[in-house]
Amino acid sequence: MRPAERVFNTAAGLSVLSWAALGAALAEPGAGLSPVRICISLLHVCVGLLFLLRAPLRQGAGAWGLAAATLSLPACGTAFLLAPPPGAWPAHAQAVFALGTGLAALSLGFLGRSFAVLPALRGLVGTGPYRVIRHPACAGEALMVLACFLAGIGPAAAGALLAAGLSLLLRIRIEESFLDRSPEYREYRRRVRWRLLPGLW
Numbered sequence: 001m002r003p004a005e006r007v008f009n010t011a012a013g014l015s016v017l018s019w020a021a022l023g024a025a026l027a028e029p030g031a032g033l034s035p036v037r038i039c040i041s042l043l044h045v046c047v048g049l050l051f052l053l054r055a056p057l058r059q060g061a062g063a064w065g066l067a068a069a070t071l072s073l074p075a076c077g078t079a080f081l082l083a084p085p086p087g088a089w090p091a092h093a094q095a096v097f098a099l100g101t102g103l104a105a106l107s108l109g110f111l112g113r114s115f116a117v118l119p120a121l122r123g124l125v126g127t128g129p130y131r132v133i134r135h136p137a138c139a140g141e142a143l144m145v146l147a148c149f150l151a152g153i154g155p156a157a158a159g160a161l162l163a164a165g166l167s168l169l170l171r172i173r174i175e176e177s178f179l180d181r182s183p184e185y186r187e188y189r190r191r192v193r194w195r196l197l198p199g200l201w
Helices: 003-025 036-053 063-070 072-082 091-114 138-153 155-177 181-190
Strands: none
Touching: 003 036, 036 091, 063 072, 063 138, 063 155, 072 155, 091 138, 138 155
């Protein structure tokens, strides 16, 4: 691994791990740690560790692809920011958020050293949830965004849900167009038909 990449992974990993502690510290006064905050902290721990452990980059997407794929990050973050405080979420929204977090964390765990936030080739994984759909981590992320909408239904939340959904679909399209350069990925795509929702897409 190149020194610059090692420095970036270390800095990113330690930063994300610190967000886990910060998220716990920002719990609403008197409310304790809500299930939503616990889920976010656990996901930050998972992502932080994967940054520290991931394999060297074999090939990255071009600048345009990275820029377009990055749109999903602020879009999904905005959906969370527009939601009510985590301690005020109704039980059904908390359950959907926990389900999405669990699917995302499980998928990232199976990715292991092949983990990447943006389109990149670090190694192919076809086990666990990746045997069913090609983008299970994105499916988990979509459930988390849906939970944010369910926590505070309204025009702003609906707009954030739409923006996040479209940006996730764009990210998947960009990632697949990049990964299709690999014969190994094309073979995997033939084995696993569905991108996000079995039977639909």
